[in-house]
Amino acid sequence: MALKTAKMAEQLELFGCIQCGKCTGGCPVARKTTLNIRSLIYHMLVDSDMDVDSHQELWDCTACFTCVERCPKDVEPAELVISLRGELVESGRVPETVGTALMGIFRQGNPSGMARQDRELWAEGMEETLKRAKQAAKEGCDLLYFVGCIPSYDQRIQPVARALLRTFENVGLDVGALGTEESCCGNEVRRMGEVGLFEMLAEENGELFRGVGAHEMVTTSPHCFNTFKNEYGLDGVDVMHYTQLLAGLIERGELTFSGSVAEGEEKKIVTYHDPCFLGKQNQIYEEPRSILQAIPGVELVEMDRNRERSLCCEGGGGRMWVEGTNLEERLAFQRVEEAAETGAEILAVACPFCLLTLEDAVKVRGLDEQLQVMDIMELVDLASEADSEADSEA
Amino acid sequence: MERQKPAALIVGAGIAGIQAALDIANAGFPVYLVEREPSVGGRMAQLDKTFPTLDCSSCILTPKMVDVGQHPNIELMTYSEVESVEKDGDIFHVRVRKKPRYVDIDVCKGCGDCAEACRMKGRITSDFDEGIANRSAIYVPFPQAVPLKYTIDPEACLYLTRGVCGRTFKCKDACPADAIDFEQEAEFVDVDVRTIIVATGFDLIDPKTKPEYAYGVYPEVMTGLEFERLSDASGPTKGEIRIPERDRRGDIVMSDRKPEDVVLIKCVGSRDPHTGVPYCSRVCCMYTAKHAHLVRDKVPDANITVFYMDVRAFGKGYEEFYDRVRHERVTYRRGEPSEIYRRGDKLVVLAEDTTLGEPVEVEADLVILATAIVPRKSVADVAELLGMERSPDGFFQEADANLRPVDTNVENIFVAGCCQSPKDIPDTVSEAKAAASSALRVLVRAKEAVPA
Numbered sequence: 001m002a003l004k005t006a007k008m009a010e011q012l013e014l015f016g017c018i019q020c021g022k023c024t025g026g027c028p029v030a031r032k033t034t035l036n037i038r039s040l041i042y043h044m045l046v047d048s049d050m051d052v053d054s055h056q057e058l059w060d061c062t063a064c065f066t067c068v069e070r071c072p073k074d075v076e077p078a079e080l081v082i083s084l085r086g087e088l089v090e091s092g093r094v095p096e097t098v099g100t101a102l103m104g105i106f107r108q109g110n111p112s113g114m115a116r117q118d119r120e121l122w123a124e125g126m127e128e129t130l131k132r133a134k135q136a137a138k139e140g141c142d143l144l145y146f147v148g149c150i151p152s153y154d155q156r157i158q159p160v161a162r163a164l165l166r167t168f169e170n171v172g173l174d175v176g177a178l179g180t181e182e183s184c185c186g187n188e189v190r191r192m193g194e195v196g197l198f199e200m201l202a203e204e205n206g207e208l209f210r211g212v213g214a215h216e217m218v219t220t221s222p223h224c225f226n227t228f229k230n231e232y233g234l235d236g237v238d239v240m241h242y243t244q245l246l247a248g249l250i251e252r253g254e255l256t257f258s259g260s261v262a263e264g265e266e267k268k269i270v271t272y273h274d275p276c277f278l279g280k281q282n283q284i285y286e287e288p289r290s291i292l293q294a295i296p297g298v299e300l301v302e303m304d305r306n307r308e309r310s311l312c313c314e315g316g317g318g319r320m321w322v323e324g325t326n327l328e329e330r331l332a333f334q335r336v337e338e339a340a341e342t343g344a345e346i347l348a349v350a351c352p353f354c355l356l357t358l359e360d361a362v363k364v365r366g367l368d369e370q371l372q373v374m375d376i377m378e379l380v381d382l383a384s385e386a387d388s389e390a391d392s393e394a
Numbered sequence: 395m396e397r398q399k400p401a402a403l404i405v406g407a408g409i410a411g412i413q414a415a416l417d418i419a420n421a422g423f424p425v426y427l428v429e430r431e432p433s434v435g436g437r438m439a440q441l442d443k444t445f446p447t448l449d450c451s452s453c454i455l456t457p458k459m460v461d462v463g464q465h466p467n468i469e470l471m472t473y474s475e476v477e478s479v480e481k482d483g484d485i486f487h488v489r490v491r492k493k494p495r496y497v498d499i500d501v502c503k504g505c506g507d508c509a510e511a512c513r514m515k516g517r518i519t520s521d522f523d524e525g526i527a528n529r530s531a532i533y534v535p536f537p538q539a540v541p542l543k544y545t546i547d548p549e550a551c552l553y554l555t556r557g558v559c560g561r562t563f564k565c566k567d568a569c570p571a572d573a574i575d576f577e578q579e580a581e582f583v584d585v586d587v588r589t590i591i592v593a594t595g596f597d598l599i600d601p602k603t604k605p606e607y608a609y610g611v612y613p614e615v616m617t618g619l620e621f622e623r624l625s626d627a628s629g630p631t632k633g634e635i636r637i638p639e640r641d642r643r644g645d646i647v648m649s650d651r652k653p654e655d656v657v658l659i660k661c662v663g664s665r666d667p668h669t670g671v672p673y674c675s676r677v678c679c680m681y682t683a684k685h686a687h688l689v690r691d692k693v694p695d696a697n698i699t700v701f702y703m704d705v706r707a708f709g710k711g712y713e714e715f716y717d718r719v720r721h722e723r724v725t726y727r728r729g730e731p732s733e734i735y736r737r738g739d740k741l742v743v744l745a746e747d748t749t750l751g752e753p754v755e756v757e758a759d760l761v762i763l764a765t766a767i768v769p770r771k772s773v774a775d776v777a778e779l780l781g782m783e784r785s786p787d788g789f790f791q792e793a794d795a796n797l798r799p800v801d802t803n804v805e806n807i808f809v810a811g812c813c814q815s816p817k818d819i820p821d822t823v824s825e826a827k828a829a830a831s832s833a834l835r836v837l838v839r840a841k842e843a844v845p846a
Contacts, residue, residue, distance in 0.1 A: 018665075018703060018704075019748055020703040020729065020730040020748070021728070021729035021730060021732075021745060021746030021747070021748040022729075022730040022731070022732045022745075022746075023732075023746075024732075024746035024748075024753060025729055025730070025731060025732035025733070025744055025745040025746035025753055026606065026732025026733050026744065027732075027753070030746070030753045031753045036746075036751060036752070038746060038748065039751055066732075070606060070732055072661075072665060072666035072667070072668060072730070073666075073667070074667060074668070304735055304736045305735050307605065308605035308606055309605065309606055309608065309733055309734075309735060
């Protein structure tokens with residue numbers, strides 16, 4: 001089935017494109033697959049119809065939005081990928097794994113399709129704290145903590161969520177949580193092209209958030225943060241990623257560290273990988289670094305490609321549920337080698353997807369003896385000696 | 395200077411202000427030429443060569459600079475700024491503030507013994523050399539400066555910043571003319587003029603606005619204007635093209651290595667509403683071609699790649715120059731680079747070659763960014779001072795884009811050169827002459843109205 005291009009080309013304002021190639025030039029997957037967004041835009045403009053099915057490389061896009069960030073003409077190339085994926089979703093022609101993830105979200109509120117009632121299992125050992133947070137959400141609280149799907153269900157990420165909740169409690173924040181009522185934020189859903197499901201999630205979640213009435217919201221994941229902040233239209237709610245919140249607490253002296261991430265006076269060399277949804281898409285570069293610099297025992301070093309030039313880990317835009325057309329050359333492999341080159345012992349991240357993809361890459365590349373991938377939150381927890389639990393050895 | 399005659403004020407003594415001043419002065423009318431910097435010359439003085447003729451820029455400019463310095467009808471006020479302007483009928487009452495140079499310019503011989511002796515010698519960034527060379531706290535911006543008089547930089551001088559410079563003033567001790575005067579204060583001069591020409595020039599966009607090119611991160615990434623200073627025979631390397639590097643203090647210095655792979659990137663910041671520069675800067679296509687030529691001339695074996703979105707070679711002799719440069723083994727690749735990063739000893743420029751339709755990595759050990767022309771930082775202040783309107787791009791607004799290109803919304807105030815919009819030297823000189831002609835019309839009428 002061929003897509004008539006004219007309407008979409010106009011809706012997405014593709015006529016502004018001058019074919020400079022800055023999008024494809026900076027596209028992290030264009031170098032390893034046949035995805036060429038500049039060329040797709042051109043075809044949308046000069047061909048009357050497009051055989052979208054023949055472009056399986058559309059599923060290679062990680063929605064890192066480097067193309068959107070750098071386009072000199074405000075064309076937003078990645079939005080074309082999303083719209084074309086939407087055509088495929090509409091007619092059910094999607095990779096099976098994408099369909100499964102979308103179905104899981106529709107039925108259980110999470111992409112793994114795990115049972116909704118198990119969404120609280122992340123808080124194992126902290127059940128009382130979570131209970132208090134749920135009660136606070138019911139009664140109205142200042143700050144709402146949105147845990148997110150991966151931190152709720154993935155055993156590797158659950159400690160990150162626990163560390164966050166523990167920190168909130170230690171600092172004495174009036175924090176609420178939604179427990180099993182929380183559903184997928186829909187950030188990846190929209191990027192996989194399932195606009196209808198995204199809108200449903202945004203409506204339901206939005207209603208839930210408004211019911212709590214918190215003025216501030218904080219997320220574990222930059223992906224949830226991005227959609228709440230930029231796509232939900234939550235008027236009057238200050239949406240933050242946890243790194244922003246913590247950087248502020250540290251600056252005001254409300255969060256201090258009693259321990260260290262290293263032995264005695266020693267330092268651990270730490271490098272930081274900027275998540276696309278935090279950095280490139282929301283220009284949050286300094287807060288994660290300021291947290292790391294405040295943690296005792298951390299010596300922060302930078303990779304050559306950092307901040308606006310950070311390399312995507314290939315975990316966004318639905319890529320957690322679809323392999324893409326080139327399995328061999330993973331960007332995460334390149335990234336962990338870049339991290340290892342700095343001499344770092346710890347590769348710090350601030351995103352569940354980055355943590356999973358980079359940790360996997362460290363194992364595959366045999367770097368696990370020298371390089372450990374950790375969320376910033378885990379380092380915070382480790383340096384808050386007295387309160388940390390067995391999680392830190394995860 | 396015949397002070398009883400109606401006079402003109404010209405703000406800015408780059409090539410536009412210089413040309414307009416000479417035309418009016420040569421017609422017999424007095425001109426007050428006000429320049430903020432210690433010397434006249436402006437941007438053109440910084441350039442190595444002009445395009446497409448490859449004239450030595452300072453060689454063709456210097457005689458005009460000398461002329462304005464010596465002309466009986468021109469009162470040159472360098473290191474000065476217009477403080478206030480009051481319009482009273484047909485007369486503008488203008489107050490000019492002469493900033494203290496801390497050097498008596500009637501006595502200074504320009505010998506330079508003071509700069510040699512200065513404790514800060516070689517430690518102050520030279521703005522004229524775009525930061526790729528250093529000077530003393532007491533300085534002339536460049537050897538051909540007019541006037542060739544020294545100035546003490548109040549932000550760099552130890553005595554003026556800290557109140558103490560060792561046991562004795564090195565510059566004062568060294569000066570054979572006893573010209574140094576730390577007691578000097580700003581002076582105000584009031585003049586009445588009938589017409590004003592604004593020729594305040596341009597700035598370049600901060601290349602850090604495009605963080606993907608890592609200017610300021612990698613010393614090998616430089617701006618086109620920095621390259622002009624590097625390539626200039628009177629510049630810090632005496633015109634040799636060398637790869638910049640960082641010294642142990644982290645300052646950028648010139649290494650003794652010549653580049654093997656040079657990449658030039660056009661449209662850096664321009665044609666980009668994101669950066670607030672939606673317009674084309676007009677001169678970059680040609681100066682980039684010129685830079686490619688200069689690299690070929692000085693480094694015959696270098697691989698030279700120009701990345702471009704479009705080539706706009708619209709002026710007389712321009713397309714021919716572009717043809718010539720390509721034949722000099724300069725590879726033009728279509729595609730706006732997306733990122734620069736380091737791999738080993740080399741930088742890698744990442745782009746899509748849109749003609750190939752595929753992403754490419756091009757190695758470089760020198761990258762030259764053609765950064766956008768933007769209005770002077772002071773443009774808003776000058777506009778307010780004179781009641782002038784600005785166009786949405788921030789430059790001064792001409793009265794009519796088609797038919798009154800050098801008139802402004804204020805009667806008898808005219809514009810010339812890049813303060814109105816980006817333009818090349820020939821167009822700037824044309825506008826200066828047009829503005830001078832318009833100003834002369836005002837002056838001649840005023841003269842005729844005054845009974846002899």
